[in-house]
Amino acid sequence: MKFTFDRDALLKEISIAQEIISTKNALSILSNVYFKAENGTLVIKATDTKVNFETRIPVDIEEPGSTTVLCDKLLNILNNLPSGDIEFKQEDINIFIKPISKKASFKLKSIASDKFPEFSSNDTIPYFEVSSGEFKKMITQTIFAVSDDQTRYFMNGVSFEKKDENLIMVATDGRRLAYIAKPLVQGVNDFNQIIIPIKVLNIILKRAPAEGNIFISVLDKTIFFKFGNYDLSSVLIDGAFPNYQRVIPEKQEFYFEIDKKELSEALRRVALLVEQKSHRVYFEITPGTLIISSQESEIGTAKEEIPCRYEGEEVKIALNYLYIEEPLKVIDSERICIEFTEKMHAITLRPEPAEDFFHIIMPMQME
Numbered sequence: 001m002k003f004t005f006d007r008d009a010l011l012k013e014i015s016i017a018q019e020i021i022s023t024k025n026a027l028s029i030l031s032n033v034y035f036k037a038e039n040g041t042l043v044i045k046a047t048d049t050k051v052n053f054e055t056r057i058p059v060d061i062e063e064p065g066s067t068t069v070l071c072d073k074l075l076n077i078l079n080n081l082p083s084g085d086i087e088f089k090q091e092d093i094n095i096f097i098k099p100i101s102k103k104a105s106f107k108l109k110s111i112a113s114d115k116f117p118e119f120s121s122n123d124t125i126p127y128f129e130v131s132s133g134e135f136k137k138m139i140t141q142t143i144f145a146v147s148d149d150q151t152r153y154f155m156n157g158v159s160f161e162k163k164d165e166n167l168i169m170v171a172t173d174g175r176r177l178a179y180i181a182k183p184l185v186q187g188v189n190d191f192n193q194i195i196i197p198i199k200v201l202n203i204i205l206k207r208a209p210a211e212g213n214i215f216i217s218v219l220d221k222t223i224f225f226k227f228g229n230y231d232l233s234s235v236l237i238d239g240a241f242p243n244y245q246r247v248i249p250e251k252q253e254f255y256f257e258i259d260k261k262e263l264s265e266a267l268r269r270v271a272l273l274v275e276q277k278s279h280r281v282y283f284e285i286t287p288g289t290l291i292i293s294s295q296e297s298e299i300g301t302a303k304e305e306i307p308c309r310y311e312g313e314e315v316k317i318a319l320n321y322l323y324i325e326e327p328l329k330v331i332d333s334e335r336i337c338i339e340f341t342e343k344m345h346a347i348t349l350r351p352e353p354a355e356d357f358f359h360i361i362m363p364m365q366m367e
Contacts, residue, residue, distance in 0.1 A: 001065025001090040003037045007099070009057050010042075010086075011078040016230075017046035017071050019203055020053050024072045026109070032068035034116045035088075037061045045119065046071065051200050052119050054231040066113040069095050077106050122224055122231060127215035128188040130167065132208050132227060135216075138169045139205045141180045141357045144326045146198050147173035154239030158201060160223075161193035170244045176323045177247050180357035191218040195237035200225070203232065247360055249346055252339035256285055256310035257352050260336045264328050266292050266304040271321050273302040280364055281321040283338075286314045295367070317343045318364040324349065327359040 017033045025031050034045035042059040045052070067090050077097055078086075085100040090110060097106040139158070147155035152174070159170040166181040167188070200223070208214055208227050215226040225232040270281055273294045284291040287310055293303040317340065328336070333351035340347040343363060350358040 036066040145178035200234035
């Protein structure tokens with residue numbers, strides 16, 4: 001097996017492969033990336049047995065063949081080589097990597113390609129199309145709210161479902177909830193509510209284009225994605241996602257509007273003296289003013305006042321500042337609306353004017 005490739009083109013794909021691979025054990029085939037060179041194309045595959053990745057790049061082939069090589073070390077080598085053509089040659093179990101422009105060479109051990117896990121063929125899978133930009137927005141508005149509690153595995157991913165005339169994504173960790181709905185396009189196949197692991201969603205978020213479409217298919221316990229030269233699949237999380245509709249308030253009695261930038265900056269400053277275990281801050285809302293303050297501690301306290309649009313009685317709510325800060329980072333509007341009914345009932349954070357997404361946050365005890 002022998003071929004010449006462009007360093008930058010392969011580096012991009014190996015970087016994605018390394019995001020999927022979950023081990024750096026040189027003796028494990030799952031630490032390796034799969035190469036197959038034929039007909040002017042290099043097929044690249046990587047897997048952790050739950051997420052599969054496949055792509056193709058053009059290469060100049062002298063001898064076709066297939067092999068696997070330790071992904072982590074190959075990535076390190078490519079990162080430290082200059083742009084340009086690089087020769088890849090296999091002799092027995094040894095792989096030699098030589099940049100054309102430098103008198104340098106590297107030798108890596110390989111593992112036979114027949115030991116690499118087989119990928120299911122997706123040639124006959126029925127796909128539907130969604131806008132790449134819209135799908136990435138759905139991920140952006142939800143993924144940060146996923147629970148990292150491994151004992152509640154059914155909340156370790158993002159719920160995805162077709163409901164009425166919408167595609168809906170929801171994430172929750174039990175103390176907050178992120179929701180977004182996008183109108184259906186024609187040709188979306190029926191599928192039950194599923195839970196998508198965040199690893200594959202993170203890859204789509206970083207790698208899918210802003211323009212064009214993503215092809216999606218839900219089949220049994222696996223979800224498939226296609227965009228550009230990429231094929232991705234992921235085993236779904238097995239479990240029942242919480243009934244999120246019960247958490248969403250049907251109606252909120254009060255609300256205040258505020259400038260997003262002013263809120264973000266004030267929250268960031270007050271957070272400098274927030275107790276880092278609880279992350280508790282206080283929102284004191286009065287007509288025309290929001291006062292944000294940290295909890296009194298041995299270190300001290302912080303307080304800041306910013307103008308807001310509010311008509312109602314004075315109310316004070318305790319919140320985890322991260323649950324406010326993280327949604328603000330992914331909301332594009334200049335104004336924010338925070339809706340509430342009682343200080344210990346769920347609040348709703350949304351852009352103003354309202355869009356197709358919102359965030360639900362549970363208040364904390366005042367203490």
